Amino acid sequence: MATPLKLHIDRSSPVPLYHQVVQGIEAAIHGGTLPAGTRLDNEIDLAAQLNLSRPTMRKAMDELVRSGLLVRKRGVGTQVVSSQVRRHLELSSLFDDLTRTGSKPQTEVLSFSHVDADEPTREALQLGTGARVYHFTRLRSVDGKPLALMENSVRDDITDMDESGLAKRGLYEILRTAGVNFRLANQRIGAVTANEYQAKLLGTEVGAALVTMERTAVDDTGRAVETGRHVYRADSYSFEMTLVQR
Amino acid sequence: MATPLKLHIDRSSPVPLYHQVVQGIEAAIHGGTLPAGTRLDNEIDLAAQLNLSRPTMRKAMDELVRSGLLVRKRGVGTQVVSSQVRRHLELSSLFDDLTRTGSKPQTEVLSFSHVDADEPTREALQLGTGARVYHFTRLRSVDGKPLALMENSVRDDITDMDESGLAKRGLYEILRTAGVNFRLANQRIGAVTANEYQAKLLGTEVGAALVTMERTAVDDTGRAVETGRHVYRADSYSFEMTLVQR
Numbered sequence: 481m482a483t484p485l486k487l488h489i490d491r492s493s494p495v496p497l498y499h500q501v502v503q504g505i506e507a508a509i510h511g512g513t514l515p516a517g518t519r520l521d522n523e524i525d526l527a528a529q530l531n532l533s534r535p536t537m538r539k540a541m542d543e544l545v546r547s548g549l550l551v552r553k554r555g556v557g558t559q560v561v562s563s564q565v566r567r568h569l570e571l572s573s574l575f576d577d578l579t580r581t582g583s584k585p586q587t588e589v590l591s592f593s594h595v596d597a598d599e600p601t602r603e604a605l606q607l608g609t610g611a612r613v614y615h616f617t618r619l620r621s622v623d624g625k626p627l628a629l630m631e632n633s634v635r636d637d638i639t640d641m642d643e644s645g646l647a648k649r650g651l652y653e654i655l656r657t658a659g660v661n662f663r664l665a666n667q668r669i670g671a672v673t674a675n676e677y678q679a680k681l682l683g684t685e686v687g688a689a690l691v692t693m694e695r696t697a698v699d700d701t702g703r704a705v706e707t708g709r710h711v712y713r714a715d716s717y718s719f720e721m722t723l724v725q726r
Numbered sequence: 727m728a729t730p731l732k733l734h735i736d737r738s739s740p741v742p743l744y745h746q747v748v749q750g751i752e753a754a755i756h757g758g759t760l761p762a763g764t765r766l767d768n769e770i771d772l773a774a775q776l777n778l779s780r781p782t783m784r785k786a787m788d789e790l791v792r793s794g795l796l797v798r799k800r801g802v803g804t805q806v807v808s809s810q811v812r813r814h815l816e817l818s819s820l821f822d823d824l825t826r827t828g829s830k831p832q833t834e835v836l837s838f839s840h841v842d843a844d845e846p847t848r849e850a851l852q853l854g855t856g857a858r859v860y861h862f863t864r865l866r867s868v869d870g871k872p873l874a875l876m877e878n879s880v881r882d883d884i885t886d887m888d889e890s891g892l893a894k895r896g897l898y899e900i901l902r903t904a905g906v907n908f909r910l911a912n913q914r915i916g917a918v919t920a921n922e923y924q925a926k927l928l929g930t931e932v933g934a935a936l937v938t939m940e941r942t943a944v945d946d947t948g949r950a951v952e953t954g955r956h957v958y959r960a961d962s963y964s965f966e967m968t969l970v971q972r
Contacts, residue, residue, distance in 0.1 A: 493837040495836065511850055600759050666968050709752070717916070720912070721914075721967075
């Protein structure tokens with residue numbers, strides 16, 4: 481039997497009913513009340529349980545399917561999707577995180593070059609005019625499913641880098657092996673919608689939500705080692721962190 | 727005179743040229759090479775400077791306008807938009823952050839109720855059956871521009887709360903005044919696209935990128951004090967943080 485839904489619906493609220501249902505189901509999924517794989521009743525039954533109209537219930541479910549939290553399977557019904565990669569924020573790489581949680585990350589190197597650093601890169605890495613960097617774009621997948629499109633520039637005076645190394649090992653693993661001790665990273669997290677290029681590579685639709693991460697990492701000698709901009713499918717990725725008051 | 731663009735374009739890369747231009751201009755804006763307000767040359771001149779076709783240049787510029795980094799102004803040309811609210815991640819509220827940076831936040835309380843906590847809320851706040859919470863939704867604007875749509879639940883055994891208090895003061899300010907010393911917060915950051923309700927309130931389009939933040943904050947007595955889910959316009963908001971290796 482499917483799990484009955486218990487949600488608080490406030491009919492006096494100006495928040496539309498469908499959106500209250502979306503928020504309630506999101507909270508139940510993120511809070512663990514509805515774990516991955518949970519099968520929900522059909523929309524007619526759910527609408528009856530919550531005393532809502534069927535179009536309202538349908539609109540809420542459509543939205544949750546669109547945002548990737550629920551999936552409709554023929555003959556099975558509507559299910560909570562398998563959980564997101566929840567990356568705990570620390571000075572590690574996606575590759576490290578995935579390996580630690582037992583996933584098998586695959587990396588496709590889409591472009592690789594050893595080039596003169598452009599002005600924004602020189603600024604981020606605090607390099608002088610004429611400095612050269614390794615510049616590359618990688619597609620990271622987990623269990624065959626594309627997750628992240630990653631563009632990075634790395635200063636070229638630390639270790640020799642090549643395409644085949646990047647296909648086999650994570651960037652931070654390569655740099656750590658070369659003797660880099662990372663000390664801190666400045667990071668910014670935001671959101672965009674997927675353009676054609678991103679959608680095609682990430683196996684999603686143009687206009688789908690993507691999480692963006694820009695980062696510059698500095699080692700214990702004070703060198704800015706690498707700078708990058710990554711985009712992640714928002715339906716399968718989020719950043720988790722614990723903030724502690726100092 | 728407008729600023730000439732210097733970008734590294736790699737014609738041997740499989741990354742489409744328009745997307746390389748988008749990435750280069752994004753990096754220049756985020757890196758400070760193209761500060762807010764910078765006026766760019768027209769597309770014909772830019773295409774010539776970068777030795778690109780006009781449709782390629784136009785596609786890149788359209789995308790940067792769509793993502794909110796550039797704005798086209800009649801009689802002025804294309805400009806870098808005024809900078810995002812860059813919220814440095816710490817145990818503070820959006821209201822604190824905005825006030826500190828000299829902005830004038832306005833808060834509209836869209837809904838307010840004192841209700842039985844639903845199951846996900848009880849779980850997040852570690853409350854027993856029958857516990858009641860303040861549940862409210864607020865729209866936060868800066869200089870008249872909507873920025874964040876915030877839904878929160880706060881345990882009701884700390885201080886009396888009402889709609890007018892929330893319209894005047896930040897949530898964390900109210901709780902601190904009531905004696906709460908925040909100790910830590912578990913936070914998750916992701917992305918979604920705006921639905922009708924969110925788009926209307928945030929003054930953006932359905933399908934626009936939004937940054938999402940879910941948080942549960944705990945005080946120095948170990949109580950989970952509040953839990954919430956916020957969405958921010960991605961074109962005017964991002965989370966910044968510095969990660970330090972332990």
